Amino acid sequence: MNQVKLAVNGVDLVFEPNYTAYNQFINEMSMDNKVAPANNYLRRIASQDTKEALDTILVLPGAALQLVEEVNKIFAPKLEIEVKN
Template sequence: MSKITLTVNGTELTFEPNTVAYNKFINEMAMDNKMAPANNYLRRIVSADCKEALDTLLDIPGSALQIVSFVNDQFAPKLDIELKN
């Protein structure tokens, strides 16, 4: 299992993303529903001792999407894909 530790506004958070939680997050997202899946995903993968700190940070508007973006960039990095004719 992968562990990702971030410092967000001076608060250290550790996340433990996994393929099941990541896939569930992607499947829950819709064009008109991004905040709830992002909040749920982060709460699923945050380590137990960081839950309270995460909840405080999630009260900041837009924080969930910023944190999710950073975590997922580390967990599921972009592939280098080229088109061959």
């Protein structure tokens, strides 16, 4: 299992992203609903030992979206795509 370890405002967080949780996050997200799916996704993939610490971070404005971006940079990196004709 891949782990993503982050230090956020001096708090260590460990995430264990997986395809099921990632796909559920993408499917729940819409143009007018991004924060709740991000919170849910992070809570699903947070290691048991850091769930309580995560809750202290998620109360900060914008925290969920910033964390999701960092976790997914590692779990689902951008592909290098080139169009060839």
